[in-house]
Amino acid sequence: MESIDLFGLREHFNRGRILLCFNGPISRSLIEEIGNALKNYLQADQARTSSAMDVFGVYIELTQNIRHYAASRNYDELAGSATVVVARDENGGYIVQAGNLVEACDGVPLLERVRALAAMDKAQLKAAYKEQLRKPRAADAASGAGLGLIDVARKSAAPLAAALSPAGEGRAFFSLRAVI
Incomplete structure (x- = not known):
């Protein structure tokens, strides 16, 4: 392994206002531990309670979606890895970004779904949320790009x-960014 310039990486994180960064295999217990660290950081940062709850909720939703998707595709640890970044923006808000490998055939409709949601205003998102809540759900239905994404x-x-970057072998790297 080549040497990593940790100081340069630290400076990059500081310039990008990155509070938390994770890259690697993600388990339920790891999601919980990182979530606890995130809650503690938000509390120390004196984030408004509603903002802190939203940041935490978005982090949980995105990481659990990655974990469930990897399990549904029987990905090994490497393919099922997640990249998660939580940062501050220049206006004092929070940015939650998460990404993972997906089958390219799954990534394209997911990207389209995110773009459709991005085009909606708050009232349309509320209506879409209520509509999704009313839809019957089969017990064997796969989850994904539904209620959680609308939330x-x-x-x-x-x-x-969102972005979809080709990763070879019929896969792509899907990334999603939410500003809280």
């Missing part, structure tokens, strides 16, 4: 942003 869009102070 993330509702909590976001700016339209959701």
Whole structure:
């Protein structure tokens, strides 16, 4: 392994106002531990209670979605890894970003769903949320891009942003950004 310039990495994180960064295999217990660290940081940062709850809720939703997706695809540890970043923006808000490998055929419709949600205003997101709540759900239905994603869009102070980068072998890296 080549040497990592930790000081340069630290400076990069500081310039980007990155509070928390994780890259690697993600388990239920790790989601919980990072979530506890995030809660403690938000408390120390004196974040408004509503903002802190939204940041934490978005972090949990995104990381659990990654974990469930990786399990549903029987990905190994490397393929099922997550990249998660929580940062401050220049206006004092919080940015929660998360990404993972997906099958390219799953990533395209997910990207389209995020773009559709990003085009909605608050009233339309509320209506979409209520509509999704009323939809019957089959016991064997796969989860994904439903109520949780709409909830993330509702909590976001700016339209959701997503990207899909080709990763080879029929896979892509999907990333999602929410501003709280």
